[in-house]
Amino acid sequence: MSYFKNRTLLIATNHQKDLVLAPIFEKFLFVKCVTSNQINTDLFGTFSGEVERINSAEITLREKSKYAYEKTNIDLVLTSEGSFGPHPLIPFATLNEEWLLLKDFKNNIEIKEKLYSQNTNFSNVKISNTKDLVSFAKQIGFPKHALIFKDFESDSKKTIKGIHRLHDLKKYYYEFKNQFGTFFAETDMRAMHNPTRMHEIYKLGLKLLNKMVSLCPKCEFPGFGITDLTFGLPCEDCLMPSKSILSHIFKCQACHFQLERMYPKGKKFEEPMYCEFCNP
Ligand SMILES: [Zn+2]
Numbered sequence: 635m636s637y638f639k640n641r642t643l644l645i646a647t648n649h650q651k652d653l654v655l656a657p658i659f660e661k662f663l664f665v666k667c668v669t670s671n672q673i674n675t676d677l678f679g680t681f682s683g684e685v686e687r688i689n690s691a692e693i694t695l696r697e698k699s700k701y702a703y704e705k706t707n708i709d710l711v712l713t714s715e716g717s718f719g720p721h722p723l724i725p726f727a728t729l730n731e732e733w734l735l736l737k738d739f740k741n742n743i744e745i746k747e748k749l750y751s752q753n754t755n756f757s758n759v760k761i762s763n764t765k766d767l768v769s770f771a772k773q774i775g776f777p778k779h780a781l782i783f784k785d786f787e788s789d790s791k792k793t794i795k796g797i798h799r800l801h802d803l804k805k806y807y808y809e810f811k812n813q814f815g816t817f818f819a820e821t822d823m824r825a826m827h828n829p830t831r832m833h834e835i836y837k838l839g840l841k842l843l844n845k846m847v848s849l850c851p852k853c854e855f856p857g858f859g860i861t862d863l864t865f866g867l868p869c870e871d872c873l874m875p876s877k878s879i880l881s882h883i884f885k886c887q888a889c890h891f892q893l894e895r896m897y898p899k900g901k902k903f904e905e906p907m908y909c910e911f912c913n914p
């Protein structure tokens with residue numbers, strides 16, 4: 635890993651993600667991890683809605699990296715993004731999407747990785763009495779996980795974040811209750827207030843590291859990973875192509891060397907129950 639060894643890696647986060655990322659990046663990449671109080675990643679969007687994220691995660695990450703590089707002059711930057719929303723396929727389930735992007739401005743390297751997870755306590759509820767509050771707090775894993783209170787209006791005039799002590803929970807409950815009658819509580823999704831999310835970021839960090847140490851077989855450029863998929867794994871019975879994955883395509887971003895790895899799930903045929911011809 636001569637590209638990264640002994641360099642300084644800036645972990646551009648305001649939410650202490652370096653707590654889980656720095657140890658593994660230092661161990662496996664031999665870099666020195668730092669954070670900076672000169673950068674404010676909340677400018678690019680927040681969970682609680684004060685700043686709306688306008689662009690896709692990927693574009694936002696590139697902008698964050700460039701901004702962090704310009705602010706600090708550190709040319710190796712790690713940025714992250716997360717989002718939460720309804721699962722596109724499973725009703726009532728929530729999907730957490732996490733991204734990490736490594737930018738090496740010195741060697742013009744970009745390596746990104748994402749992780750989808752249903753392991754999240756992202757939620758919100760209307761609160762009008764203590765029973766609502768106690769049941770919500772239990773549901774999201776308070777006090778290990780923090781809460782946010784908002785007034786009932788959509789353009790939240792009053793927001794209290796990072797409520798993780800019982801004393802504050804009580805205090806703000808009565809404050810909001812007296813002021814608004816009914817209000818909103820939601821899970822604080824910022825990484826340092828949400829160990830469940832922090833763990834997903836840690837898992838993603840390992841996934842990104844794995845890609846970073848994967849080198850192009852031809853020119854040894856780092857970040858040799860899957861860039862595309864092909865579909866059409868043949869049906870075991872009728873041999874017609876199914877919708878299942880047939881191969882993974884790996885491509886080097888430096889020399890454009892390409893490699894196709896067939897049957898990534900380890901089987902050469904799909905079961906007829908997933909075949910559109912045998913089981914329409
Ligand atoms: Zn290459």
Ligand SMILES: [Zn+2]
Pocket residue numbers: 869870871872873874906909910911912913
């Ligand atoms: Zn078939």
